[in-house]
Amino acid sequence: MDSTATDRFDTSRFEASRNRLASLAYRLLGSAADAEDAVQDAFLHWQAVDRQRIKVPEAWLTKVVTNLCLDRLRSAQARRERTVGAWLPEPLLDGDPMLGPADTFEQRESVSLAVLTLMERLSPLERAVYVLREAFTYSHAEIAEILDITESASQQHLHRARHRTAAARRRGGGEVDPASARRIVEEFLAAASSGRTERLVALLTDDATAITDGAGLAKTLLQYHTPQRIAAIARAGFKPTPAKRRLVGGTPAIHYALVNGAPAILFTLGDQVIGAVTFDITGGKIATVRGIAAPTRLTRLTKAWRQHEPDTPLIPEW
Numbered sequence: 001m002d003s004t005a006t007d008r009f010d011t012s013r014f015e016a017s018r019n020r021l022a023s024l025a026y027r028l029l030g031s032a033a034d035a036e037d038a039v040q041d042a043f044l045h046w047q048a049v050d051r052q053r054i055k056v057p058e059a060w061l062t063k064v065v066t067n068l069c070l071d072r073l074r075s076a077q078a079r080r081e082r083t084v085g086a087w088l089p090e091p092l093l094d095g096d097p098m099l100g101p102a103d104t105f106e107q108r109e110s111v112s113l114a115v116l117t118l119m120e121r122l123s124p125l126e127r128a129v130y131v132l133r134e135a136f137t138y139s140h141a142e143i144a145e146i147l148d149i150t151e152s153a154s155q156q157h158l159h160r161a162r163h164r165t166a167a168a169r170r171r172g173g174g175e176v177d178p179a180s181a182r183r184i185v186e187e188f189l190a191a192a193s194s195g196r197t198e199r200l201v202a203l204l205t206d207d208a209t210a211i212t213d214g215a216g217l218a219k220t221l222l223q224y225h226t227p228q229r230i231a232a233i234a235r236a237g238f239k240p241t242p243a244k245r246r247l248v249g250g251t252p253a254i255h256y257a258l259v260n261g262a263p264a265i266l267f268t269l270g271d272q273v274i275g276a277v278t279f280d281i282t283g284g285k286i287a288t289v290r291g292i293a294a295p296t297r298l299t300r301l302t303k304a305w306r307q308h309e310p311d312t313p314l315i316p317e318w
Contacts, residue, residue: 092260093304211223
């Protein structure tokens with residue numbers, strides 16, 4: 001095989017792993033854009049290395065991507081950008097290959113916005129062990145090889161990570177019946193749009209929280225912690241006004257969707273997603289509301305939306 005044919009063959013081997021590597025990087029970084037950068041950096045490493053000496057390409061690529069992501073998580077810039085109160089994971093439309101693998105509940109849970117947010121409290125190594133074990137079912141021996149740690153250290157990191165993410169798993173309440181989730185979200189939208197505060201409060205758990213980036217304008221996240229306060233903010237936020245339409249550049253439609261496995265509503269203007277509101281539901285009530293409108297957080301979601309066949313909008317003209 002000549003060198004050109006070899007390069008094509010090796011490139012095809014990398015491309016066969018690209019979606020898996022991107023999914024790994026997204027879980028580690030919580031950002032699709034950063035995940036794509038990490039995978040591209042891994043490709044440059046792949047091109048530069050003597051590939052004849054790599055016995056198991058999948059294992060080698062997994063190690064490279066994982067360590068590239070750890071470098072990013074440990075960087076001073078990342079620590080500043082991801083300070084508590086200033087960062088939310090980038091939401092992805094269900095069906096995005098970055099959300100795979102999704103065969104088990106643990107794999108789906110590991111990419112939920114609740115768990116991705118709570119993983120910010122983990123050390124980079126704890127996060128890596130958690131993702132490699134829970135989402136990709138690597139053994140502790142394999143994880144030790146990837147991260148250059150001992151098997152016992154891998155087990156300890158996993159134990160701590162599971163303990164620290166337990167709150168998100170409990171708050172998520174397990175998987176919700178899709179029909180029930182949609183009904184609850186539609187009731188929330190109807191109550192918020194009509195200003196029915198009592199109905200909004202009744203749809204929220206007693207310890208409900210709301211987190212928003214302030215229509216993409218706030219420098220730090222805005223957080224609300226009582227059902228009454230959340231209801232007041234939702235009522236004000238979902239009321240259409242001429243000023244809001246001028247701000248977004250038109251009259252958006254509101255669609256129901258699934259984002260990171262959770263029910264959501266999307267504000268769309270033409271083929272552009274200009275806002276996403278996601279919901280964590282437990283016990284038939286809403287435990288967490290997240291509002292995301294910063295354009296940089298919606299780039300990949302918009303791209304997926306343009307290839308998506310949406311249902312009839314819940315509100316055609318907001």
